[in-house]
Amino acid sequence: MKTVTKLKRYDMYINGEWTSPTDGEYFPSHNPATGEAWCEVAKGSAVDVDNAVQAAHAAFLSPEWRKMTPTQRGHLVSKLGELIAENVETLAKFETLDNGKLIREMRGQLQYLPEFYHYYGGLANKIQGNVLPIDKPDMLVYSVREPLGVIAAITPWNSPLYLTTLKLAPALITGNTIVIKPSEMTSASILEFVKLVEKAGFPAGVVNVVTGFGMPVGDALTSHPLVRRIAFTGGEVSARKVVENSAKNFASLSLELGGKSPNIVFEDANLDNAAMGIIAGIFSASGQSCVAGSRAFIHKNVYDKVMEKLVHRVEQIKIGDPLQEETEMGPLATEAQLQRVEQYVDWGLKEGGKLICGGKRPENIENGWYFEPTIFEHADNTSKITREEIFGPILSVIPFEDEDEVIQLANSTEYGLATGIWTQDIGRAHRVSAEIRAGIVWINTYRSVSPIVPIGGSGLTGYGRESGMEVVHEYTQTKSVWVNTSDKIIEDPFKWV
Structure with a gap:
């Protein structure tokens, strides 16, 4: 009789806890090198998405995260980079098992990945507003950059940890919270990685992972009324649906799609x-x-x-x-x-x-x-x-x-x-x-990357940029503050001379 090997099973990560799917269903993930299933992943539903977004929204409003200084957030992000460096071999193996990339390539990529977290960790307390040269006397006007709220990150199967990093690091240093929906083809490495997020000390609900298929998980996430920004990397067909969904919640959007370079x-x-x-x-x-x-x-x-x-x-x-x-x-x-x-x-x-x-x-x-x-x-x-x-x-x-x-x-x-x-x-x-x-x-080179350099394109490649310093503007919004510095009594607005 053939022995049936029990597959490793992954739950979702919601509000700082490993959460089984509401419908109780799991689906297999296959090793491309053999074609055989090697683990099972939670099959999320619209209910699971709502739970994750609600958790992220509550964390965004919580004093534990909202009152944290930019320097403190930067330290947490840098700590996450250190933990990745300590777990390169483990993460590389899970990435290879799930998407078939060379262990040597994944090891090299993951050895460099902490640089992105250190770059953004150091950038956290350098995001500045402006004092504006206003044309009105006795007025001081300045602007500050504030977080948007809940970010939806949709990542593909070809480079899960790298492409998640391009969204996660800038989202966190700017004070947002996030719900990650990895590809149903390659969810395991993200679920292994999120253990390090917890270990780094991020408050519960700041980072959440919901696994499953585009319908219903991706659809419910990108159209959720509490999602303020969608960062999507993937194919054109899915991207068109994401653009359509973003009109329902007026979320800002970046698309990193394909190329024919x-x-x-x-x-x-x-x-x-x-x-x-x-x-x-x-x-x-x-x-x-x-x-x-x-x-x-x-x-x-x-x-x-x-x-x-x-x-x-x-x-x-x-x-x-x-x-x-x-x-x-x-x-x-x-x-x-x-x-x-x-x-x-x-x-x-x-x-x-x-x-x-x-x-x-x-x-x-x-x-x-x-x-x-x-x-x-x-x-x-x-x-x-x-x-x-x-x-x-x-x-x-x-x-x-x-x-x-x-x-x-x-x-x-x-x-x-x-x-x-x-x-x-x-x-x-x-x-x-x-x-x-x-x-x-x-x-005279090709495929060079750095956290310092923006990534993105135009046409069917999509719009918006990832990586680099300017990306923090895509995860923040400007607030203008007007201050009347005069001690003069304000005139009655309904008294006309």
Whole structure:
């Protein structure tokens, strides 16, 4: 008789307590490396959402949180960063089990993640208002920045802890409270992480996590009347529903969606660096990154040389178990994503693309949701595979002749998130950078991040910014205070001379 292994079970975290779902239901989360369920997660309902939002609202109004000084809030956020640093290996393993990213990549990401909490912890007591040069005598007018209230954070499955951090840290230092709804595909690492929030000493209700599906959990959260801001990272279909819901509660909104980012290689570039930058840009995280450089535009004079370098390295990429240190590329995060990638390969072939390498599941791996790193060669930028975000390990390569042409090609997209430019001509680098429609431009590098630098884009990439100093304005509102400094008696407003 086959032994049935009891799966690890996760409840929700509401008002400082581990809370079972109101309906008593749980759903499985699968390990992408094997395709098998490895834990169960609470299936939340609209009632659970209301409980979490009410708890967050009560915590926002409570003296314990509301009267806490910015310096004290900053210390708590910095403490959270310290706890992450102490638990890197544990958190990295849960992230890998849940979304299939390489343990090496997750370890590196989590080793750097505390920098975001230290940055925002230090920024907490440096958020200033202004004294305004008012045009009325005997009036002192100043402005202060105040928290909004309850924040709804909706995070995706590709980088749960990193993308949650971009919302959580600025929300907390500005005095807001938060309800996090992680992807139903990857909730475990967030639920493990929230144990550290409790350990850091945050008051009950300041941070809450409700797990479950977009319907009803995401829908109920983004339309809840007590939610004052929605920070969403995810896909376009869900984003449209979030925008619709935000009209019900007039919540402010930021959207960080997809991208179809180009890497542009000019003939004077360091070709070895450019080739490695292209490979890192698209095949790291199996292409499951918002900033994935899924289009490569290569100058015709160096096209063959760069292609040779790309294909040579890509064919050597070691695919396998993401928990193994020697693995270079792991599985896709979900079976649905694997099927989506396969569909785009079919479209690419039907639309005249030339398959250079990859294009199928690895023959030597029986289980899990793996797909080979794939390169397509295209004559132009008009096919479905070159224009739509795939979110998988597929690179489209197109040759170009001059600056004007490649700028037009790079901008020929509905997205506007990131761009890589590879050249040793500093004038060209700045010229092209100025003409590219993207929120992030990397010159002779790719996928670099820092808590100091804003992230965001335009078009179908969404709007608003995350990270950087200016993001605190998205989590606060201005209050203007008028002070009459005169001791003169105010005239009767109904006495007319």
